Amino acid sequence: MTLAEDDWHRRKQTVELPGSGRMAFVDTGGSGPALLMLHGFSDTSRSFAMLEPLLSGYRLIIPDMPGHGGSELGKGTRISDFATSIVSLLNQLDVTPVAIVGHSMGAMTAIVIASRGDLRALILLSASLKPDFGSESSISGAIRSLHDPIDPSGTFLREWYACTVPVDPDFLMKMKIDAAAMPATVWHGILEGFACTDLTPNAVQIISPVLCIGGSSDPLFGLSHRQDLSGAFKSVRSVTLEGHGHNPHWEDPQLVAKHLLSFLSEIRGS
Template sequence: MKMRQDDWHRRKRYVETPGGRPIALIDSGGNRPALLMLHGFSDTSRSFATLEPFLSRFRLILPDLPGHGASVLDEGMRVDDFATSIDRLVERLGLEDIALVGHSMGAMTSIELAARRRHEVSALILLSASLRPDFDAESPISRDIRALGDPIDPSGRFLRDWYACSRPVDSNFLSKMKLDAAAMPAATWQGILDGFNETDLRHSASCVTAPVLCIAGSADPLFGDPHRQALASAFQSVRSITLEGYGHNPHWEDPEKVSALILSFLSEVGRSEPSP
């Protein structure tokens, strides 16, 4: 299946949220079950262009998180702040029965949102997640982000390394992801990095009542085995799948396989059929 990405920006619309700033999103519409998908740090809703062709039975709601893509910053740059913004979006769209999919920082945001919206979130799917992201100040990633200045070069070493994958990924897709990431100011990169130091989702995870699926790659350079083990014991109902040889972006590296895992899980928890 071919992903739609050349017209990605033109497909976005803006939704005014109660008490907050507008959020840019793609909404496939219709009366199908809603699948709200939250992307990772420095990405945009385009992150899920790889999965979109396989998930057409759902109403896909793909926002740009605040400070990313076409959504401006709202209240702050912590995971808790992003969850507040998406909570407002859920209210504005009147969503009452949601399956949540989150990748990396979007997975963290999804955990917090699922804890707040226990009556609305019926399934939670986490790709490359962490409860406590630990980016040490002296780690190469932290040092590189601290050294960023504007304008960020989309073809420079930093974004080449940042978007390195363990398996082949469509080069045209990755080039567009790099352009989107380079448009984010260096100060936003650095502010979000600071926010990770304040992130601890263990209590939020314990409050999630929806069934949870965790998908991760065994070669994830950011969130390795200790993070996967913590997730496996954090929720009331959880299934963990580790994909051997996959990295931090399994939904880019093998969208068909990841989509099949998502669809199977949603079918098991009764979220695969359109509402009557």
């Protein structure tokens, strides 16, 4: 299975990172402040395609996470490995983002990056400090059962990419094709990494203002995860979007962008 070939795919640039291999990314350019945007487990930079036109005042740096899309896996499948590779990308590009916007696994990676150094602001979509799905859960079993080639039209990816609010089916199909191109071993490795991840020690080190946005109907990281996030950061604003699921930036990009831009405006004006 190959990646979905379209304009988004063709916009990607690549760099070679020392010790991590090739990383693909979209850079929207422009003179505005830079935002680093990190997607979730099995997604690609395409995840932020619907937010991009709503953030035109910013330069968006949107990588394919290691092992996803056009990026090589690099050092490993743990959140800390991903964070190291992303910091290497920023150093290679000589970019200091005004904030990081992370979704799900990308939000976890953003937490680790923010705990390692100064950052103006952190915006987390559908995040978790302890993302273990549980060894006996149906979702863990389904991921462990994946083998190559993965069917983008199969039951697993149909359920994995189910959204509470209707999303453009063509967009979702491209997401599924991209996800199916990721080797099953990478799926398995990330699942194993999630099982031993606890980002609470990282979160309590962060002094930057944090905005947490989550859907009230998120099937992966529900109320308890949102409560843990609210209690961990020194400065946090929590927003729950009623009726939204794990992908609110697909389900209602205008609403997510409104919260994001308002928060960034406050931070930049402070």
